[in-house]
Amino acid sequence: MSAKKTALTVLSAALLVPAMIVSPAHAAPAPPAAGGKGRPAKAPAAPAPPASMSTVGGTRLGQPGTQVNLLPGAPALPANLTGRSWIVADAETGEVLAAHNAHWRLPPASTMKMLFADTVLPSLPKDQVHRVSEQEMSGVGAGSSLVGVKEDEEYTVHDLWLGVFLRSGNDAVHVLSAMNGGIDKTVKDMQAHAEELQALDTHVISPDGYDAPEQVSSAYDLTLIARSGLQKQDFREYCGTVSARFPGKQEAGRPRDFFEIQNTNRLMTGAGGITPYKGIAGVKNGNTTMAGSTFTGAAQRGDKKLLVTVMNPDTGGVNSVYEETAELFDWGFAAVGKVKPVGELVPPKSADTTSLGSPAKSHESDASANGDDSGSSGVGTALGIAGGALAVLAGGAFVVNRRWPRGGRRGQRG
Numbered sequence: 001m002s003a004k005k006t007a008l009t010v011l012s013a014a015l016l017v018p019a020m021i022v023s024p025a026h027a028a029p030a031p032p033a034a035g036g037k038g039r040p041a042k043a044p045a046a047p048a049p050p051a052s053m054s055t056v057g058g059t060r061l062g063q064p065g066t067q068v069n070l071l072p073g074a075p076a077l078p079a080n081l082t083g084r085s086w087i088v089a090d091a092e093t094g095e096v097l098a099a100h101n102a103h104w105r106l107p108p109a110s111t112m113k114m115l116f117a118d119t120v121l122p123s124l125p126k127d128q129v130h131r132v133s134e135q136e137m138s139g140v141g142a143g144s145s146l147v148g149v150k151e152d153e154e155y156t157v158h159d160l161w162l163g164v165f166l167r168s169g170n171d172a173v174h175v176l177s178a179m180n181g182g183i184d185k186t187v188k189d190m191q192a193h194a195e196e197l198q199a200l201d202t203h204v205i206s207p208d209g210y211d212a213p214e215q216v217s218s219a220y221d222l223t224l225i226a227r228s229g230l231q232k233q234d235f236r237e238y239c240g241t242v243s244a245r246f247p248g249k250q251e252a253g254r255p256r257d258f259f260e261i262q263n264t265n266r267l268m269t270g271a272g273g274i275t276p277y278k279g280i281a282g283v284k285n286g287n288t289t290m291a292g293s294t295f296t297g298a299a300q301r302g303d304k305k306l307l308v309t310v311m312n313p314d315t316g317g318v319n320s321v322y323e324e325t326a327e328l329f330d331w332g333f334a335a336v337g338k339v340k341p342v343g344e345l346v347p348p349k350s351a352d353t354t355s356l357g358s359p360a361k362s363h364e365s366d367a368s369a370n371g372d373d374s375g376s377s378g379v380g381t382a383l384g385i386a387g388g389a390l391a392v393l394a395g396g397a398f399v400v401n402r403r404w405p406r407g408g409r410r411g412q413r414g
Contacts, residue, residue: 162246
C-alpha cells in the first residue's frame, strides 16, 4: 500500500480562511464549588511567575509582567488579556514585539506536538506503510485525544501525520514514535532538538504533551519551535490543512472505508462559535487539566507575518485562548514598525549568525522549487531559508489547505 496524494485546494492567507487546532487530552478543570450561604467560593489566587526567568532572546524577556516599548502612534495592547504567558513576534525578522512572562515554564499540552513533528517528521518517508501493534497503542494515556488509529490496521506515515496535526491524536503520535525507535528514543531526540533550537525552558517527558509533572515549555520556546517547524514544507501543509480523510477499518474483500477529520484549530475552522481569523496559517493548540488551554498560531496580513503564543488564559473556557490570540494578532499587525522590540527569537545553535538580519530572497512555489508532486494548486510558498543557514519566512503567502482528500468511501469513526 502506498500513500495516495490527491489535489489540495490552496488559498492565500490574505483570504478569510478557517483556523486550527484544539483537542483536549484530559477534561477541563471543574469550576470551583459554591461557598457558604449560596455565595460562589473565592477563586484561588493565580500563581505568580518566577521572579527570575531565562534571558534567552534578551534581558527584558526574563522579567515578569508585560514587556513592550510603544513608540508614538503605536496602538495600546489589548486590555483584557488573561493568559499567564504570551508573546507576539515577527515571524521573518524574529523580533519580539511584546511579551508577558515569556520564559515562564508551564505545561504545554498538545503544543508539544510541534516539537515532536519538527523532530521526527524529516526522518520518516510519508509513503512508508506500517501495521499498528497492540504494544504501540498500550502506552496511550487515559482521556487522550485520538484520531482513531486501530490495532492490526495499516497506515501510511502521511495518514498518521494528518492524525497528529488535525486531530491532535496521541494514538498517531505513539505509532510514529514507535517507528522512530520507541518513546524513550523519541523523547531524547526531542530534548536534543529543543536544545539545538535554544528552547531551553522545555523539558520533554512525553512526545504527545500528555500531562506529566515535570513536562514544561514556555511561550518563548513554543514560538521558537513553531518558527523552526514552519521551515519544513510538510509541516506547513499539515498544520495548514482544514480537513482530510482518514483510513477506517479494512474489511476483507471490500474497499477500505475513510472518514473525515477536521482540524481542531478553531481560528481556522470557526468551530465553537469562534470567528475564523483572516490570514491564519497554523500552527497548534492544546488543552489539558494541568496546562489549561495553549495555542501557537501563525498568520499573515499583506507582507507582514506574525507568530503568537498564548498559554493558559484564566477566564473564558476553551475559546479564550483563541480570542486572546486573535486580539494579539490584530495588535501585532497594527504595531509592526511602531514598537521597539523587547527581544528576539534566537537562531539555532548551529545557525550561521552572520546571516541574521539579511533579507530573505523571493522564492517560487515550494511545490515547484522542491519538485513536490502533491498536486497543490494556487499561490506560491510562504517560507524559505536565508543565507543557507537560518531559516526564516520568505516572500509570498502562507499556504492553507482547505481540504486534503484521500481516496475511498466515507466511513464512520469508531
